[in-house]
Structures are given as structure tokens and as C-alpha cells.
Amino acid sequence: MTIVQFVLVGSALFSIGLFGVLTRKNAVLILASVELMLAAVNINLVAFDVYLQDPIHAGQIFSLFIIALAAAEVGIGIAIVLMIYRNRQSADPDDLRLMRG
């Protein structure tokens, strides 16, 4: 096993998530694409943690923090989408043009 094969899967997942964030029109699906990007970062962290034989496993612990913060982010994100939907009857971020001059 080489380090590059894991890192390349992570990079590909990140690129796919980037594509999803740029092209999706539904706020829930944009959040799902962000989850893909965070999962990609986790793969890189764990792969380098194993590759570098870190005695305190900082990479794995950091990925655990990212998992916890991603869960918090999704909770807040869904709550915001819910509130926007309640006020404007739409889950499309492009419909929110109140700040446009």
C-alpha cells in the first residue's frame, strides 16, 4: 500500500464535493456535498497519521474533532434551512436575494 493511493481517493472525494457545492440548487444537498468534502479531509488526516507513525495519533484525534464539528454544522445548517423554508417557502439558496442591490 502506498500513501498516494489513499490521498488520491481523498482528493477525488474533495473535488466531487466541490462540484456538488457549486452545482446543487437545494440547500440540503449542498450540505451533503460539504459532508463529502469533510470526509475527504478525514481520509487524508488518517492516512498521513498512519504513514508518519505518529505516537500520539494526532491525525486520528483531529479527524474525530472534525466528525464532531461536522455533526454540529449539519444540525445548525438544517435548522437554518428549516427557518428559511418557513419564512420564504423555498430551499433554494439562489432565491435569497434580499442583500442584492
Place this chain on the structure above:
Amino acid sequence: MTITLSDWLRESANWVFLLIALPTLFGAVMTVTSQNIVRAVLYLVVSLGGTAALFLMLGAEFVGWTVVLVYIGAVIILFLIGIMITRAPLGTNAALSHDTNVTRPAALLSVVFLGIVAWGFIDAFGADAIEPFEPTPTADLADAIFTRFVIPFEVVSIVLLAALVGGIAIARRDDEGVSS
């Protein structure tokens, strides 16, 4: 140092890797392209399950099972609840993605980004092999979290609590006192 593809394929662990990585990437592609919103989220399960399997392959057992519990167990349910509450169209609907005038530049940007990052990693690490390793004992992670990383751990706890309270405060219906 270079290794050829046939050398790489001679190692049996790499076949396991391909068996995990290809469904992972397929699930990710379907997540961002599927025109059925529920199916897109269910393909996310495939992709995240694949990442959990990659963690297990790297010996990171605790992280792998945490991904299964937190992502597949909780976050996916949250997504499905979000979809159902916003009453997004549950069937096939073309309005889930932008038109080609957005998707084409986005695809180009993603591919260019992947090319640059992949070139950088291959240039820097080439064919460096991962040394044989033992699975990470969860006790080692616990020792590190509660000694070296105890302050970040507490900060994450407070962030989670704040997110919980904030989520309830945002999503709560504020109509006590309002006649409805």
C-alpha cells in the same frame, strides 16, 4: 523510485483497496449528480460507508466506527428529516442542479483542482509505501485525548452544546402568545 501498475496490483491489499475505493467514488458522484433527492442522500451512505471501510483498512478502528455511528447513524437521518420537512420534491426533478452553463465550468474547476492536488501529492510522495502497522488501540487514542488534547476536547464539547441549543433556538416555532 517508480512502481508499475502490475507491481501495485500484485499486492492483495490493493485489490481490497480498489474494491472499497471505487464504490466510494461512485457513491460520491451519484450524490452530487442524482436527480432524486432521497437517492442522492442514500448514495451519500455508500460513500461514507466506503470512507469508514478505508479507515478500518488503515487500522483506525475507532475513527471508522465513529464515522459509521455519527455519519451514517445520525447525520443521514438529519438530512432525510430536513428533506421531508422542507417538502422538497421527492420524485425525479430537474431543478435539483443548475443548468449546463453552471455545471460545465464547475466540472472544469473540479477537474483542474483535482489535477493540481494529485500532481502535487504524486510529485511529493511518489511511491512511498506505508510501513506495516498494527491497528491503533483505542486506549492510545483515549490517552492522547485526555492528556495532550484535553483542552480542544472540552472546547469541542462546548461547541456541540452551543450548536444544540442554537439549533433548537433557531428551529423552534415562535408562536406562543400569537393567536393561531
